[in-house]
Amino acid sequence: MPAKGVTEPLSEAPLRDGGGGVWVDGVTRRFGQLTALDGLSLRVAPQEIVAVVGPSGCGKTTLLELICGLQQPDGGAVRADPAALMPQRDVLLPWLGALDNAALALRARGIRREQARAQAAPWFERFGLGGFERTRPAELSGGMRQRISFLRSLLAFKPVLALDEPFASLDAITRLQMQAWLSHVLEREPRTVVLVTHDVEEAVVLGDRVVVLSPRPGRTVADIEVELPRPRHRTDPEVVALREQALEALGVVE
Amino acid sequence: MKRALRYLPAALLLAALIGVWELYVDLKGATFSLILPSPHQVAKALYTDRSLLWSSFLVTAREVLLGILVAAVTGLVLAFAIHFSRTIRRAAYPLVIASQAVPVVILAPILAFWLGFGIVPKLVVVALVSFFSIVVTTLAGLASVDPDLLKLMRTFDAPRRRIFRHVELPAALPGVFTGTKIAVAVSVIGAVFAEWNGSNSGLGYLILTSIPQLLSARAVAAVVILSLFAIVLFGLLSVAERLAVPWAYQRQGEP
Numbered sequence: 099m100p101a102k103g104v105t106e107p108l109s110e111a112p113l114r115d116g117g118g119g120v121w122v123d124g125v126t127r128r129f130g131q132l133t134a135l136d137g138l139s140l141r142v143a144p145q146e147i148v149a150v151v152g153p154s155g156c157g158k159t160t161l162l163e164l165i166c167g168l169q170q171p172d173g174g175a176v177r178a179d180p181a182a183l184m185p186q187r188d189v190l191l192p193w194l195g196a197l198d199n200a201a202l203a204l205r206a207r208g209i210r211r212e213q214a215r216a217q218a219a220p221w222f223e224r225f226g227l228g229g230f231e232r233t234r235p236a237e238l239s240g241g242m243r244q245r246i247s248f249l250r251s252l253l254a255f256k257p258v259l260a261l262d263e264p265f266a267s268l269d270a271i272t273r274l275q276m277q278a279w280l281s282h283v284l285e286r287e288p289r290t291v292v293l294v295t296h297d298v299e300e301a302v303v304l305g306d307r308v309v310v311l312s313p314r315p316g317r318t319v320a321d322i323e324v325e326l327p328r329p330r331h332r333t334d335p336e337v338v339a340l341r342e343q344a345l346e347a348l349g350v351v352e
Numbered sequence: 353m354k355r356a357l358r359y360l361p362a363a364l365l366l367a368a369l370i371g372v373w374e375l376y377v378d379l380k381g382a383t384f385s386l387i388l389p390s391p392h393q394v395a396k397a398l399y400t401d402r403s404l405l406w407s408s409f410l411v412t413a414r415e416v417l418l419g420i421l422v423a424a425v426t427g428l429v430l431a432f433a434i435h436f437s438r439t440i441r442r443a444a445y446p447l448v449i450a451s452q453a454v455p456v457v458i459l460a461p462i463l464a465f466w467l468g469f470g471i472v473p474k475l476v477v478v479a480l481v482s483f484f485s486i487v488v489t490t491l492a493g494l495a496s497v498d499p500d501l502l503k504l505m506r507t508f509d510a511p512r513r514r515i516f517r518h519v520e521l522p523a524a525l526p527g528v529f530t531g532t533k534i535a536v537a538v539s540v541i542g543a544v545f546a547e548w549n550g551s552n553s554g555l556g557y558l559i560l561t562s563i564p565q566l567l568s569a570r571a572v573a574a575v576v577i578l579s580l581f582a583i584v585l586f587g588l589l590s591v592a593e594r595l596a597v598p599w600a601y602q603r604q605g606e607p
């Protein structure tokens with residue numbers, strides 16, 4: 099029986115903007131008979147964007163929840179600065195307008211409504227959401243909803259962002275637009291980002307590094323540096339080459 | 353005009369039912385109409401007994417409205433307590449369910465013995481028959497919150513009470529309305545039953561005393577008023593619901 103793992107913050111006083119690191123060391127996570135993660139290690143440096151790709155059910159969501167402290171490892175250790183989750187589905191609150199949804203993290207900290215709105219409003223403008231402050235989620239497009247969802251997690255002002263397949267539910271065209279948008283936003287608002295995706299192309303376009311996981315139980319099978327200038331396009335030969343390399347690691351192409 | 357047309361099927365169905373009822377009683381003869389009065393006899397009773405029916409209605413309406421209020425308060429408090437505490441859920445939920453199996457006919461005389469002939473035992477009966485649906489639907493609403501949303505709130509360091517206030521409580525509101533709408537219909541029956549034991553006023557009391565006097569038209573007139581009252585209450589709650597939780601009526605893509 100391995101020792102019960104630990105999740106603890108790296109530093110006592112994490113940076114307010116940017117900064118923050120993640121250190122996952124030989125982590126094992128089981129659910130009954132099922133081993134989701136088996137000795138997985140992952141290091142994310144401050145302000146680094148790491149894209150984690152892997153087939154469905156390789157424990158990607160579990161990894162993010164471990165980093166966020168929502169789960170405890172069965173073996174190994176997780177140390178991470180405070181992380182805010184962006185779940186796969188936007189789960190916006192249907193009774194709130196878009197701005198109030200974006201300000202949810204502020205409200206969760208006990209900030210009054212007017213103050214939370216005032217604090218979120220400038221971000222709202224900058225994220226290209228101006229004019230939709232009072233619109234309810236049901237009346238917004240999928241892309242808009244994902245933007246609000248991202249802003250909501252960003253406004254938690256945690257050093258680490260854990261993005262769980264943020265664009266998986268979008269149509270192909272919107273997804274491309276959102277990838278360009280996110281890349282642009284992260285350039286202006288650098289964060290430590292762990293981006294989980296099953297889209298290899300998305301991983302190469304967005305990540306500073308692409309970590310490829312094996313099918314369940316999840317283990318690292320490749321760790322690819324992406325030293326390409328931004329903005330990247332999916333048709334760039336270098337992007338295509340790295341994509342092929344990642345797909346090869348996944349065992350999809352020979 | 354279009355609005356009026358929408359109600360045409362309901363009006364036609366009602367007219368047809370009343371017509372068949374009238375015809376049936378007429379064919380059965382005068383003696384039968386002492387057991388089941390014909391619609392025109394009921395209409396006549398509604399008119400000639402209007403002051404008696406009105407004063408009785410005021411008594412019953414008060415019992416129903418205050419009873420629902422008591423039911424809503426106890427129902428909500430219980431639902432929140434059960435939601436927050438596993439211990440309370442284990443301890444109280446079986447009793448809440450058991451309370452619904454107690455026949456009101458058994459309970460009403462005991463309550464009259466304990467609490468007298470005033471309004472209090474009526475409120476207890478009305479609240480008892482109607483709080484259950486509020487508890488169940490409110491709990492369902494509280495539990496309907498997406499687990500991903502709860503995880504999100506936890507990564508935002510939201511304490512339990514703020515998760516409740518910002519996420520769970522608003523999510524439960526449609527359930528509260530649904531439960532109260534169900535409660536409205538049964539609360540009227542509750543008030544009538546309560547009045548059958550230890551009372552000297554109200555529509556239930558009027559029904560109880562009219563039947564032995566073969567004043568069945570008056571009894572049915574009282575039932576008509578009770579039904580209309582339930583429909584009006586239900587309608588008012590539906591309007592309030594649309595104003596309070598408009599988002600629950602919007603589906604994605606069709607605002």
